[in-house]
Amino acid sequence: MSAYMRIGRTLRRTAVQAVPTMLGIVILNFFLLKLAPGDAADVMAAEAGSATVETMAALRERFGLDNPVLVQLANYLNNLAHFSLGFSPRYGMPVADLIGQRLPGTLTLMVAALAAALAIGLILGSLMATFAGRLPDRLISIISLLFYSIPGFWIGLMLILLFSVKLGWLPSGGDSTIGSRLTGLPALLDRARYMVLPAISLALFYLAIYARLTRAAMLEVKSQDFVRTARAKGVSPLKLTTRHVLRNALIPITTMAGMHFGGMLGGAVVVETVYSWPGLGRLAFEAVMARDFSVLLGILLLSSLLVIIANAVVDLLQAWLDPRIGANR
Amino acid sequence: MKAQELKIYADTARDFSAKEPEAAAKAAPVPERRWTHIHAPDARTTAVSAPRWQGRRRELRIFLSNPNALLGIAVLTAIVFAALLAPILYPGDPLEMVARPFLWPGQNPAYPLGTDSMGRDVLAGILHGAQISLTVGIAATLLGLGAGVTVGALAGYFGGMVDDLLVKLIEIFQTMPSFVLLVVLVAIAQPTTTTVTVAIALVSWPTVARLTRAEFRGIKEKDYVLAARSLGFGHARIIFREILPNALPPLIVTSSVMVASAILMESALSFMGLGDPNRVSWGSMIGAGRDVIRTAWYLTALPGLAIVFTVLSLNLIGDGLNDALNPRFSEERR
Numbered sequence: 001m002s003a004y005m006r007i008g009r010t011l012r013r014t015a016v017q018a019v020p021t022m023l024g025i026v027i028l029n030f031f032l033l034k035l036a037p038g039d040a041a042d043v044m045a046a047e048a049g050s051a052t053v054e055t056m057a058a059l060r061e062r063f064g065l066d067n068p069v070l071v072q073l074a075n076y077l078n079n080l081a082h083f084s085l086g087f088s089p090r091y092g093m094p095v096a097d098l099i100g101q102r103l104p105g106t107l108t109l110m111v112a113a114l115a116a117a118l119a120i121g122l123i124l125g126s127l128m129a130t131f132a133g134r135l136p137d138r139l140i141s142i143i144s145l146l147f148y149s150i151p152g153f154w155i156g157l158m159l160i161l162l163f164s165v166k167l168g169w170l171p172s173g174g175d176s177t178i179g180s181r182l183t184g185l186p187a188l189l190d191r192a193r194y195m196v197l198p199a200i201s202l203a204l205f206y207l208a209i210y211a212r213l214t215r216a217a218m219l220e221v222k223s224q225d226f227v228r229t230a231r232a233k234g235v236s237p238l239k240l241t242t243r244h245v246l247r248n249a250l251i252p253i254t255t256m257a258g259m260h261f262g263g264m265l266g267g268a269v270v271v272e273t274v275y276s277w278p279g280l281g282r283l284a285f286e287a288v289m290a291r292d293f294s295v296l297l298g299i300l301l302l303s304s305l306l307v308i309i310a311n312a313v314v315d316l317l318q319a320w321l322d323p324r325i326g327a328n329r
Numbered sequence: 330m331k332a333q334e335l336k337i338y339a340d341t342a343r344d345f346s347a348k349e350p351e352a353a354a355k356a357a358p359v360p361e362r363r364w365t366h367i368h369a370p371d372a373r374t375t376a377v378s379a380p381r382w383q384g385r386r387r388e389l390r391i392f393l394s395n396p397n398a399l400l401g402i403a404v405l406t407a408i409v410f411a412a413l414l415a416p417i418l419y420p421g422d423p424l425e426m427v428a429r430p431f432l433w434p435g436q437n438p439a440y441p442l443g444t445d446s447m448g449r450d451v452l453a454g455i456l457h458g459a460q461i462s463l464t465v466g467i468a469a470t471l472l473g474l475g476a477g478v479t480v481g482a483l484a485g486y487f488g489g490m491v492d493d494l495l496v497k498l499i500e501i502f503q504t505m506p507s508f509v510l511l512v513v514l515v516a517i518a519q520p521t522t523t524t525v526t527v528a529i530a531l532v533s534w535p536t537v538a539r540l541t542r543a544e545f546r547g548i549k550e551k552d553y554v555l556a557a558r559s560l561g562f563g564h565a566r567i568i569f570r571e572i573l574p575n576a577l578p579p580l581i582v583t584s585s586v587m588v589a590s591a592i593l594m595e596s597a598l599s600f601m602g603l604g605d606p607n608r609v610s611w612g613s614m615i616g617a618g619r620d621v622i623r624t625a626w627y628l629t630a631l632p633g634l635a636i637v638f639t640v641l642s643l644n645l646i647g648d649g650l651n652d653a654l655n656p657r658f659s660e661e662r663r
Contacts, residue, residue: 024501035517145648149641151593153600154615154633161626266508270597274619284509285601288516296513304504 014312090292106279112199117206125214148208156201156274173276217249258314391653398649404642415456423453458611466592472530477537485545507532544576578654589643
């Protein structure tokens, strides 16, 4: 079977399965948010300080908040069918634009953190598997369990304390130097400097999981016959580890990484708070506080979509790592 | 089988089929009669092969010979004592001002861990915070376990339509990023200790449900479940007495990790200001200390260490349980 056919089939299957899931998520979230006391009009009125019953009613009518709940749901679904996420009363702009502004920030942060966690986790895990039972293994074991137990927001604050306050090496918040007119490579480096600490804070937890997982998976693969055969053939130890052992050990790790995508988005909410990073998580938190449900629904929907896409990517990746997986589905 | 044994067998059968003792005594041992006791009511009361905790002695020994697990138990015990002693050592509200603000740890022996920006005793806060963390962690785990095991057992045991529906439900909850959902839930329901607990349970049950479902699907095909079914046991009895005890080991391991992650979630929520405002919690202490991190970093560091120690001890225990209860995995680890 050609690679393109496989990709096409995986995408089609994902799309077919995703539709009912997404519909369920939308309806569930919609009713969940309707349970909340207060709406955007309440918050806006409270902030204005002087709102009459009439202006409140006018506000509600303008945003369609005075309709029965089922009509509102139908309207929302109708909007979605036209690829619109609705309009935010709070920010006065379409939800899709609002999310579009914040999404890149969160995605870069997540991708940087995930890449760092995977790379370092794989190295540490391989080291642990190579020295299984000996001192390096035990030492890294303890360190990874410690990383696994540290709350991301706290390590974030401690990193700020060390690298920003005490040493002054790295900035403590934001995503780029304000007012600088850098372009090209200097601008990129400037942004990278701002990303180091938040990405580390987000990555440590996942790094620990991948290290432990790599260790277990590699030890399991190592005991199998084809590895012994390869060794008997005279394959060099480095090639044996990378081409034979690691490639097969990567399968459980990619599965986990795909599942972690959603969790990482959640972790980003907290880390973005610590580093005042202008991302989706921050927006979600502000939207909760402002009772801006259209924004919140949009974020929940979009993040669920991201999780589904991540899972599809993992499916494809696994089929590439082990052709048997794609073939017998 | 010898003739004598056969006779004893027939006699037993007769004894139990109390309705027609004479008929059974007089009749020659007809094959159909001999096995009637299988459908007799007494068969339902006989002991079955559910593992008892005496049978787990080996696992317990492995667990208790693991130095990491013992360290975890020791630390956790200390924290539990701290939580229990909090109301005795520091009666009254830990949110009350008691001394000059910004006393550093060790500066005044009356306040060993110092005071915060409002002059509140940090040690009192940490001890009272242990109460919140442990209560929320344990209660949320119990709730999540209850819901997850119920859903997973129903899906795994009955299969078919029920399974399809429940799997879809699990999938919906697993697709939504759990911490985002948690923030939304708590904000909607107004933050109190109860709502935080329920919300954490609500985002953590799907993992348990998936695990339980997988275990149930495997175990329900085993011979002893088939035997129980052919003895005419009801669904409830098979689920609770036959399958569940055998599905427990992975659930026990998961629950210790669940307590740890519930504590992490609670602290993150209260750090963001979504905890119960009337109770002191480690997360809210860190949130308050954050504003003065440049001058008084101990206000952030100390409650954070409390979280790290608690979660670490639970994870150590979880690892130890996994090694003891899941031999295949522990062989790999060795």
